[in-house]
Every structure is written in C-alpha cells, then in structure tokens.
C-alpha cells in the first residue's frame with residue numbers, strides 16, 4: 001500500500017477538530033503536527049490526541065521536513081498568508097473557505113499557484129457530494145439533458161440562530177460583518193455548486209438586511225442572479241420562519257421536463273419527472289461517500305494526481321459572487 005501522508009493542521013477550532021475526527025482512523029492521511037494561535041486550544045487538542053505534536057509556531061509547523069501537506073482551518077484573514085508560507089515550503093495546501101478577505105492577495109496567490117504549478121485546493125463541503133454529481137449529469141455542460149432544459153434555480157435557507165448552535169464556540173469573527181455571516185459561511189457552498197454546474201453567476205439584484213449596530217453580520221438576504229442564462233432566486237434569513245428546521249437549506253433545480261430538489265446539505269435528493277418521484281440514495285449513504293471522496297481527492301491532490309477539489313481560482317470566483325451579494329444593490 002502507498003505510504004503515509006503526514007499532515008499539519010493549523011487552526012484547531014470547530015473545523016480543525018472535525019477534520020482531526022475524520023482523519024482519526026484514516027489509512028494514509030495522518031495528522032502529525034498541530035498549531036493554534038490560542039495556547040489553551042493547542043494544549044487541549046494535544047491532551048485529547050496524544051499522538052499529535054504541538055508546533056511552537058505556524059512557521060515551525062510549516063518548516064517541518066516531515067509534512068507532505070497542511071490543512072488550514074483558521075478564520076479567513078489568515079488563509080492566504082499561511083498558504084503562501086506553506087507554498088514556500090513546498091507543501092500541498094487544503095484551505096478552508098472562504099478563500100480570503102483580501103482579494104488582491106488572493107489573486108496574487110492564484111497567479112503564483114498557476115505559474116509554479118503548485119498543489120492547493122479549498123474545502124467546499126459539497127465538492128465531493130453525490131448531489132453535485134447528479135446536478136452535473138442532469139444540467140452540466142456535457143449533460144444529455146435527461147430532464148430537458150433548465151428553467152430556474154431556487155435556493156432557500158433559514159437559521160433559527162446565527163451562529164448555529166454547533167458553531168457557538170467559534171470565534172467572534174463568525175457573527176461579525178467583516179469576515180462572518182451566513183452568506184460567506186453557508187451560501188458560498190451553494191454558489192460553488194451553482195457555478196461548478198453552470199459557470200459564472202451574475203448578480204441582478206440583492207437586498208441585504210444588517211443589524212443596526214453597524215458591526216453584526218447580515219440577518220436576511222434576498223437576491224436574484226443569472227447563471228448560463230438561467231434565473232436564480234436566493235432567499236435566506238435568521239429566525240422568523242415558523243416551523244422551519246433550525247438549520248434549513250433547500251435547492252430546487254426546475255427543468256422543462258422535471259426537477260431536482262436537494263435539501264439538508266444535499267443529504268436528501270429527490271428527482272421528479274412527469275408523475276414519477278424518486279429519492280436518490282439516503283442521507284447516511286451520501287454522508288459516508290462524501291467523506292470518503294473528499295479524502296480520496298485530497299490524497300490525489302497531495303500526490304500531484306488529478307482531483308476534483310475546487311482550486312483557489314474557483315474559490316475566488318465563488319467569493320466574488322458572495323461579496324457582490326453582500327455589497328447588495330439595495331441595502332435595507
């Protein structure tokens with residue numbers, strides 16, 4: 001069997017811990033060194049996972065000769081500086097979304113990755129999903145259009161609270177206007193899917209509601225986009241949807257001869273054509289295959305093979321759509 005791929009993990013909050021849990025029993029991807037700017041978080045992580053070695057700094061981790069790649073799970077501001085340092089050290093990078101808060105720095109980093117043919121990808125959780133494959137087969141460029149021509153895409157999301165309860169321990173950045181909010185944090189995953197299937201989306205109109213304190217992240221968003229000539233409607237809000245699940249998301253792709261509805265993070269996929277309705281797979285199957293595929297593609301990326309994880313340029317394209325949505329033509 002091919003050898004172990006040692007990984008360094010930087011940022012040990014909610015996502016860093018999740019990735020450590022996912023990798024716990026993996027045959028090849030082995031988290032070896034960890035670093036977090038918060039010494040308490042670093043100490044707690046090493047106490048929980050005694051096989052992990054705490055680094056003395058991000059630089060020390062990146063300069064370790066034992067690593068093949070790093071996973072960056074810090075808040076967005078540190079993504080590009082840490083990526084640049086990792087590229088200097090010849091490491092393959094898997095970075096969390098959103099790519100960056102600094103578009104110029106992100107562009108320069110992308111140009112470097114392309115010029116130097118470096119290995120770098122961004123972790124959009126739907127990139128390895130069965131739902132994305134179904135959409136590509138049904139509506140993608142190479143599709144035979146089994147449901148006819150795509151007429152519209154609708155995305156609706158609602159959150160009982162923001163941040164969501166499972167992210168309550170995340171830093172203050174998540175509820176702040178500068179780096180946080182559900183548009184960057186959640187809608188970005190669906191914009192990634194939309195643009196992967198249809199190509200660039202153009203903003204037609206966006207109305208954003210913010211709290212009056214001038215600091216808090218958005219509480220509602222209502223927007224229209226156009227992708228490959230197809231109208232896209234997007235509605236999202238925090239609180240205020242009676243009876244909706246605590247963390248609800250639903251994407252509906254309507255075509256001339258049927259539709260595909262994806263909900264619960266693409267865990268539930270329903271295809272309808274004429275009078276027939278088919279549920280494709282189960283949430284458990286989609287969850288397992290999504291995790292296995294992510295790790296397979298991550299290994300391929302580290303080893304320089306082809307993979308389908310989003311690159312930095314694709315992630316920047318998502319971010320530009322997201323920032324355009326937030327900049328909103330009509331602010332409330």
Ligand SMILES: NC(=O)c1ccc[n+]([C@@H]2O[C@H](COP(=O)([O-])OP(=O)(O)OC[C@H]3O[C@@H](n4cnc5c(N)ncnc54)[C@H](O)[C@@H]3O)[C@@H](O)[C@H]2O)c1
Nearest residue numbers: 011012013014015036037038073074078096097125170171
């Ligand atoms: N792909 C997904 O499905 C998904 C889901 C949730 C969050 N995320 C993304 O993951 C990233 C992290 O989110 P989170 O929820 O884990 O946040 P978090 O606030 O829980 O954790 C971030 C950790 O990074 C540490 N940190 C901050 N700056 C650092 C630096 N410069 N160097 C080292 N450590 C630093 C903090 O001390 C904290 O422990 C964000 O970009 C977020 O958008 C992705």
